[in-house]
Amino acid sequence: GIQVEQSPPDLILQEGANSTLRCNFSDSVNNLQWFHQNPWGQLINLFYIPSGTKQNGRLSATTVATERYSLLYISSSQTTDSGVYFCAAALRYSGGGADGLTFGKGTHLIIQP
C-alpha cells in the first residue's frame, strides 16, 4: 500500500511565527487531505488537495503530485493552532469508492504564547 511520511514529527513555535509542514507519499495519488486534531481529539478537515494550491485564511496547502509531496503552511500562528496535523492519501479513492485513506503519523505542533 501507499506510504505516507510527515515531517517534522514535532514543532514548537512562538505565537506569530510561520510554519511549513511536509507530507511525502510513495506513489501517485488522486486523493490527498490535511486534518487538524485539536487537544480534545476532534479531527477537522482542513483541505482536500490532490494537486495545486488552496488557501483558507491563515492556512494554505500545496500538492505537487508529480514529485509526491504536499506542504501545509500556517502563517501568523496562534495558540489555537496547536495540535496534531495529519496528512492522508489514497491511490484509488473517490466519494463513491471504498478505498480508505492512509494517514501519516502526524506533526505535533505547539504554539507558545
Next chain:
Amino acid sequence: SQTIHQWPATLVQPVGSPLSLECTVEGTSNPNLYWYRQAAGRGLQLLFYSVGIGQISSEVPQNLSASRPQDRQFILSSKKLLLSDSGFYLCAWVDRGSEKLFFGSGTQLSVL
C-alpha cells in the same frame, strides 16, 4: 447540513466484556462510512468501511466487527474485549461532492 454523531464519548470496559459503539450521519443519503482507531500516540488505522446497508469491508483482522443495519447507521462491536482494543475510535463519512472525509467526535475506550 450534514452532521455525524458518535457515542459514547468515553467508555471503560473490563476485559472480556462486549462492546457496541454507534455512529449516525444526518443530512445525507447512502454515505460511505468508516471506522478508524487511533492508538496512544498518533496514527489512524482504518478498521472497517461500508458503501451501503449490510456491506462491510475489513482492513485488518481483529477482535472487532462492524455492521450497517440502516443507511446512515454504522456500529462497531466486539463479543469479548481485549486489553489491546483500548484506543480512540473514530467514525467518519465521505462527502461525495467535496470528496472530503469528515470525522465524528470519537470514543475513548479503555479496556481494563
